[in-house]
Amino acid sequence: MTAIKLAVTETRRLLSGALPKLAMFALVLVPVLYSATYLYANWDPYGNLGDVKAAIVNEDVPATAGDQTVAAGADVAKNLKDSGTFDFETTSAAEAAAGVKDGTYAFAVTIPATFSQNLTSAANFDPQQAVLKVTTNDANNYLVGTIADKVSTTVRESVAEQVGEDAANRFLLGFSDIHGKLLEAADGAGQLASGADQLKAGADELKAGTAQAKSGADELVTGEQKLVDGSQELNAGAAELSSGADQLATGAGTLASGLQQMEDQTAGLPAATAKLADGAQQVADGNAKISTVSGEVASAAQSAIDGAPQARADLEAQLQQAGVPQEQIDQALATLDELFNPVQDANTQLQTANSQIQQLASGAQQVADGADQLAASTPQLTDAISQASTGADQLSAGSQQLASGAQELSAGASELATGQQQALDGATALASGLGQLDTGAGQLDDGLAQLASGAHTLQTSLSDGAAQVPDPDDPTRTATADQIANPVQVANTNLAKAANYGSGLAPYFLGLSLWVGAFTLFLIVKPLSNRALAGYAPRFATALGGWLPTAVLGLLQAGAVYLVATLAVGLEPVNGWLTFGVLAATALSFTAFLHGLNAKFGAIGKFLGLLLLILQLVSAGGTFPWETTPEPLHALHAVLPLGYVVDALRSTIYGGSLSGIGVDFGVLAIYLCVGLALSTWAAASGRTWSLKRLRPELEL
Incomplete structure (x- = not known):
């Protein structure tokens, strides 16, 4: 039996009777109901947003x-x-807040009281950003809130453009004012230049006179400086002479007094040093004996x-020879050692004391030798002190006379130096003043x-700046302000554009409806004919014959979906025949x-079909781009057919x-x-009948 005959036979069986025919007709319409009703309900939701209520709360206070x-x-x-x-x-x-909360309003737009004031704040160089408040409630509808955000963005851009245009217009108008003011400033600068030329001529004459006066003052300062230098040298010499004479007189008197005291105090020094030498020698001899x-x-x-x-x-050894026990010998030796330790410590101290005594004896002898030398030289020292005292008395008397004359000379030289310095200061001040006057005259010039x-x-x-500052007329200023406020215009180019929201979702739901339609076919249609499995038909022919009736029904579903979407719903595909293909x-x-x-899998196969439907719903990328789905779903997108x-x-x-499209x-x-291939495999394994197959545990 061929696959065509098997398909025809199965088709006749499916259409035998009025109720099976109605069932087949209903199965053909399942994808239409799934796709067409959804597309019809969501064909152009944005076009009906005018029926959605929204609130406006205008609290704005106009500003100047x-x-x-x-x-x-x-x-x-x-x-x-x-x-x-x-x-x-x-x-x-209050009404807007209550309406958004209970669903009366989809959202509310609130314009604060400072809206106009903040928009114009930049003119006063106190810029404040204006705020437009949008209150939404996703419990009413999430997408309406999203659309409201876009509306508020559009309003913000429109207001910003208007404000920018007004500001730019005032800015350009300011250029015209600046142009006129610059011309007025240029005229004033010309008058200023003429007056400055006249002042410059007078300053030249002043500069010539101050230069001559400064030259004479410099010559006067030079002469006075020479006189001051001479008087200061004389004063310095007299002062030094007076100071030196005073110091000489004071020193001579001090020297004479000191030498007289020394002479008196050293009169008995020879006898004392002789006694000291004798005593030192006796001490040295005693120390030598002790040493x-x-x-x-x-x-x-x-x-x-x-x-x-x-x-x-x-x-x-003697104790051992005497027969004393070793234990007593050890005790006796230990006692002896304890007695010997203090003796040994005393010997150490004795040796240290002996070394110190030896050093003391040596030092005492050196002191005795020095005392002998001091006793021998003391008479000569006393004679020299007596002669020096006599000469110091004579020196003190002469230096007193010298100091008196030097003081008189220093007083006269000081008065002369003071007078000359005052004269120099006056000449210097005159020259400095004339120099400053000359410098000022030069700086003035x-x-x-x-x-x-x-x-x-x-x-x-x-004049040049006024020529460069633009002075636009009213039409040019208006056009320029428009360009500044809205400098960029977006030119959208859509290479393939969907007509509306429904057209955007059509590819997703048309494809999905055909999977749902194919899935529902096998709720009624048996995949393989038991008669063909029991006969001798080839396995592939059995599989193909079982599929062809559902394939014809699937083509009818595709045709119905296409006709209803294009004729009833309003879908207008660019490539109609290729879309149907x-x-x-x-x-x-x-x-x-x-x-x-x-x-192949029976009831499990139906469950797998439903599972694949769910997986394709979330991975096909029919609404949002498939790249936005979680990473694990990317592999499903690449494998599943939807x-x-x-x-x-x-x-x-x-x-x-x-x-x-070839892919x-x-x-x-x-x-x-x-x-x-799966159905052929099922046809090959389905020729064997078992009790489990005759009485399955689960049958759908």
Whole structure:
């Protein structure tokens, strides 16, 4: 039996009777109901936002900017109402808050009292940012809040453009004012330059006179300086002479007095030094005797200490010979050692004392020798002191006379130096004043020259600056302000554009509806005919014959979905026939694959089909780009077929590039082949009947 005959036979069985025909018709319409109803309900939601109520709370107080009154809050409220984006109502803050909370209003736009004041604050160089408050409630609807944010952004951009245009207009108007003021300043600079030229001529004459006066004053200062130098040298010499004479007289008197005292005090010095020499010699002799005795005692003590070890050994030997027990001998020796330790310490101290005594004897002898020398030279010293005392008395008398004359000379020289210094100070002050006058006259002359040059330069620069400052007329100023306020215009180019929100979701839900349609077919249709399995039909023919009826139904589903979407809902694909081709290929691939799952795995296959439906819902990228999904879903997007169906339908419906559509058809062909392979495998293994197969544990 061929696959075609098996398919025809199975089709007749499915259509035998009125109720099966209605069931098949209902199965064909399942994808239509799934896709068309959703697309119809969401075809153009943005076009109906005018029916959604929103609140406007305008608390703005108009502000004054220059000579204009700005009521930006009223303008914003009017623009929002006129836009028709939402059904805006003007309410109070309390009503708006309650309405957003209970769902009366989708959202509320609040314009604060300082809105206009903040917008115009930049004119007073106290810039404050104006705030536009939007209150939403996601419990009402999340997307409405998102759309409201976009509306507020549009309003903000519109207000910013208007404010920027007004500010730029005032800014350009200021250029015209600056241009006129610069011309007036240039005229004033010309008058200033003329006056500076006249002042410069007078300053030149003043500079010549001050130069002559300064030259004469410098000559006077030079002569006075020479006189001051001479008088100061005389005064310094007289002062030094007076000071030296005073010091000489004082020193001579002090020397004479000191020598007389020394002569009186040293009269008995020879006899005393003789006695000191005798006593020092006696001390040295006594120390020498003590040193001799100390050395003998120290030597004897050291000899006794050195012989102590041998005496201890002899005593131990004698005790042993006498038959004394060793234990008593050890006790006796220990006692002897304890007695010997203090003796040894005393010997150490004795040796140290002997060394110190030897040093003392040596030092005492040196002191005795020095005392002898002092006694021998003392008479000569006393004679010299007596002669020096006589000469010092004579020197003191002469120096007193010299100091008296030097003081008189110093007083006269000091008066002469003071007078000459006063004369020099006066001449110097006169020369300094004339120098300052000459310098000031020169600075005045230079300053007036710079003033004249600067005034001429200022006049030229102001004239040139006035020519460079723009002086736009009213049309040019208005056009320039418009460009400054809105310098960038976005030119959108959409290579493949969806007509509306429903068209944007159509590829996703058309493809998804065909999977749902294929899934529902096998709730009624048996994947493999028991008659064919019991006969001798080839395995592939059995599998193909079981799939072909569902393939025909899948093509009918694809056709119904396409016709309803284009004729009833309003979808307008750019490539109509190619769009239908993608839907047809999708239906064949999905029915083949689900046929294989159901044929091979039975109830588990139905569960796998449902599981794959769920996984494709979240990984196909039908609403948001698939790259925005979590990373684990990226692999599912690359493997499961619905993502490729969505890509193909986007290209055919919107008119995008068809360069990748071959890959999409290839993936669908792979799933078709995998499904036929599974059903062929099921046909091969299904020829064996078992009790579990006749009475399955779970049957759907």
